Amino acid sequence: GAGVSQTPSNKVTEKGKYVELRCDPISGHTALYWYRQSLGQGPEFLIYFQGTGAADDSGLPNDRFFAVRPEGSVSTLKIQRTERGDSAVYLCASSPLVVATGELFFGEGSRLTVL
């Protein structure tokens, strides 16, 4: 497809489990972003990549959260020892390059529910 693809679309897990969320950006987009959207709130920045490196991870809430983008394309957001408060929709976006004037192209999100 031509858009940003996120899998799984829904993930239900138990407290304490490990979770991986995958993002496949638009082909050729060098910048990739992760946001988290809790119910009734706007998206909250987590991390963004320029190529393979994390250029800004200041939004990651704690060390249970980690993201990689080893080949500069697909990215995986990893959450260890999940907590009920991690329940949210995790959004991935990409853009042709990291510029403040550019628009972000968002996927439909991965809804995570931690029981």
Place this chain on the structure above:
Amino acid sequence: AQSVAQPEDQVNVAEGNPLTVKCTYSVSGNPYLFWYVQYPNRGLQFLLKYITGDNLVKGSYGFEAEFNKSQTSFHLKKPSALVSDSALYFCALKGGGSQGNLIFGKGTKLSVKP
């Protein structure tokens, strides 16, 4: 601290009437401002942006936004609302220190009735 506020949780408009969705911001330096729309079960879509230049910015689907520096506002407008405009609208601000860090408002639900 930099922030975005959308004071209305919901805006109700009759089809054919003009609509306004409000956004105010707080930032040090020049703001880069954006509007995104989220339709049910769809990803966020870019509508328009203000970087510099004309205070009236035109975007997708007939939407426009007016940048007002003295009032620190960036309200979204459309002259004639459509039922299909019903969606969740987010105002966003580029945060300082990071090219990738957009700060989003809480969102405003727009409901357009026939």
